[in-house]
Amino acid sequence: MINSWKFLLRSDLPKNSLQQLNFSVFGLGDSSYEKFNAMAKKLTQRLIDLGANLFHKVGLGDYQHDFNYEGEFDPWLNNLWQSMNKVLVGKFINLGDIPEDKLLPPIYKVEFMDHVAEENYSTLNQLPPPNGAINKQVYLSKVIKNTRITAEDHFQDTRHIVLDNSQQNKYDPGDIVMIQPKNNPKQIQEFIERYGLKPNQLLKIKVDLEQLGQICSTSVIQFPEEGIKVEELFEYWLNLMDPPSRYFVKILSFFVEDKQRAEKLKEFASKTSVITFFFICFQEGKSEYHRYCIRERRTIPEVMLDFLVTDQFPLAYLIQLAGRQRPREFSISSYHQKVPNEIHLTMAVTDYTTKFKRHKRGVCSSWLSEQDAEKTKETVPIWLEKGTMKIPPIKDGKTYPIIMVGPGTGVAAFRSFIQYLAQYPDQEIVLVFGSRSETKDYYYEDEWKQYPNLKLITAFSRFQDDQKVYVQHKIRDESDYLSKLIIEKQAHIYVSGRAKNMPKSVEKAFIEIIQKHYPDLNALEYVMKARKNGQYQQEVW
Numbered sequence: 001m002i003n004s005w006k007f008l009l010r011s012d013l014p015k016n017s018l019q020q021l022n023f024s025v026f027g028l029g030d031s032s033y034e035k036f037n038a039m040a041k042k043l044t045q046r047l048i049d050l051g052a053n054l055f056h057k058v059g060l061g062d063y064q065h066d067f068n069y070e071g072e073f074d075p076w077l078n079n080l081w082q083s084m085n086k087v088l089v090g091k092f093i094n095l096g097d098i099p100e101d102k103l104l105p106p107i108y109k110v111e112f113m114d115h116v117a118e119e120n121y122s123t124l125n126q127l128p129p130p131n132g133a134i135n136k137q138v139y140l141s142k143v144i145k146n147t148r149i150t151a152e153d154h155f156q157d158t159r160h161i162v163l164d165n166s167q168q169n170k171y172d173p174g175d176i177v178m179i180q181p182k183n184n185p186k187q188i189q190e191f192i193e194r195y196g197l198k199p200n201q202l203l204k205i206k207v208d209l210e211q212l213g214q215i216c217s218t219s220v221i222q223f224p225e226e227g228i229k230v231e232e233l234f235e236y237w238l239n240l241m242d243p244p245s246r247y248f249v250k251i252l253s254f255f256v257e258d259k260q261r262a263e264k265l266k267e268f269a270s271k272t273s274v275i276t277f278f279f280i281c282f283q284e285g286k287s288e289y290h291r292y293c294i295r296e297r298r299t300i301p302e303v304m305l306d307f308l309v310t311d312q313f314p315l316a317y318l319i320q321l322a323g324r325q326r327p328r329e330f331s332i333s334s335y336h337q338k339v340p341n342e343i344h345l346t347m348a349v350t351d352y353t354t355k356f357k358r359h360k361r362g363v364c365s366s367w368l369s370e371q372d373a374e375k376t377k378e379t380v381p382i383w384l385e386k387g388t389m390k391i392p393p394i395k396d397g398k399t400y401p402i403i404m405v406g407p408g409t410g411v412a413a414f415r416s417f418i419q420y421l422a423q424y425p426d427q428e429i430v431l432v433f434g435s436r437s438e439t440k441d442y443y444y445e446d447e448w449k450q451y452p453n454l455k456l457i458t459a460f461s462r463f464q465d466d467q468k469v470y471v472q473h474k475i476r477d478e479s480d481y482l483s484k485l486i487i488e489k490q491a492h493i494y495v496s497g498r499a500k501n502m503p504k505s506v507e508k509a510f511i512e513i514i515q516k517h518y519p520d521l522n523a524l525e526y527v528m529k530a531r532k533n534g535q536y537q538q539e540v541w
């Protein structure tokens, strides 16, 4: 992907190099980010600049839309075939929607092997590497320490997790670990049982190349050739804990015997969101699907059990439609040379209640947080990935001053930065940390005191009753000191943490303080340039 994009950007490409290309783009963006769908827009512009023909309007999917991407996707898709038929006139078969009642064959073939797996049989070592993984071979780790670092009575459960790295896989400050999570075992055991399967049944799952050609799917999973155990397939390989897609419920409807239930599923899958009948407005189809599946975060097993479709639903469709479980990324919060046999994480447990008061917990964070480090035998498959933030090279024991802004778990990467920089006592380091309260969620408070060259600036948002204090306020409070470091000593700025408004507010604060103390400078331009040349870096999620 990166290579293709770099190639497209080459300045020596002739302006008409893509004049044979007809294209359209649908972006998967999120309008809460500063650069909404920037990649889709840039790609469109670049292809046009190279002479390609935009045959159908660009779609800008928005994760914030009430119907997520589908809000924009449905209208974008509506006229796609007509537009495509126009440009392909005489060149291709007539394209159109697949008829509603046509069931396409699955892309996988599943064969039940005639023997069951032995007790220790596992194919987790064959989990394919996710995009961006440095180590192509998965490393099978485990939790060796699990400590709660928020007060017991605090609403947020945050953990300091230590993973085994006895193979001494090397990582740099700012790097990321990707973890293949295990789906909730209780829900999975019940699902396997209701599916009428044995947990140790061995399956051979192959891609049906004939079908694949027709469907043109990019996310095909290569399963182990010697066979995979049902339990492992359901627990680690398949993304069963997310809500099923609309296409999933549509396919499901073909296998429900009860007519009413099948109709309901078809309705969920329909593109209609609101219908009016004699001036009365009915919400239906898409809205109901969103209310029932997405907003309530109903998992695939929950939906299938609600609609009493389990053993009738061919496994091949389940595998295709659920897809691969996504590895979760975490900033590594340790410095490799300090703890070569370990990888540390600073992990907030995802825990929330839906509108209809259903208690939900994040797949990966709840699984790791529930492990008793003394006893656990759970395998934690991991890969390493390069992070986006990098410390500038050190010369004569020093580099530019480092200003790190890491509210909440955003501090994770900076713990690794600080441990690394501890070997350079002349190095200037500033950490701006933010959380709710000094007594409940001040992560690693005692550790920071061990570093004499670390200047700590804290923002506790619930400290004062009348006004919430966030990291951006503290940056303004320390404007004299920080702006001097940035302008006179070219301090490098790093921002990390959960996205929402934080990165924007922090950037605004830096622009403001630079402008205040250096009125002759164009602070906005300065920060934009710093973003480009690496003086201002961020890792947000």
Ligand SMILES: Cc1cc2nc3c(=O)[nH]c(=O)nc-3n(C[C@H](O)[C@H](O)[C@H](O)COP(=O)(O)OP(=O)(O)OC[C@H]3O[C@@H](n4cnc5c(N)ncnc54)[C@H](O)[C@@H]3O)c2cc1C
Binding pocket: 176, 181, 241, 297, 328, 329, 330, 331, 332, 346, 347, 348, 349, 350, 351, 352, 353, 361, 362, 363, 364, 365, 366, 409, 410, 412, 413, 539, 540, 541
């Ligand atoms: C580069 C990068 C670095 C990261 N580093 C860290 C880190 O250092 N520490 C850390 O803790 N996390 C980090 N994360 C986040 C982490 O990868 C996971 O996304 C997070 O732990 C949740 O995963 P999960 O499997 O527990 O939850 P999932 O099962 O994936 O559930 C998360 C989903 O639940 C839903 N949800 C969550 N809260 C609510 C709510 N209140 N209401 C309704 N729905 C909700 C949302 O749809 C959300 O997408 C990082 C992410 C990235 C991309």
Ligand SMILES: Cc1cc2nc3c(=O)[nH]c(=O)nc-3n(C[C@H](O)[C@H](O)[C@H](O)COP(=O)(O)O)c2cc1C
Binding pocket: 028, 029, 030, 031, 033, 034, 035, 036, 037, 038, 063, 540, 541
């Ligand atoms: C690290 C990170 C950076 C992102 N940056 C942008 C961005 O600049 N513009 C944008 O429109 N969406 C951005 N997104 C949002 C994604 O495109 C996507 O809408 C969102 O992550 C939800 O999809 P998911 O559930 O597959 O993660 C970003 C997401 C992540 C995790």
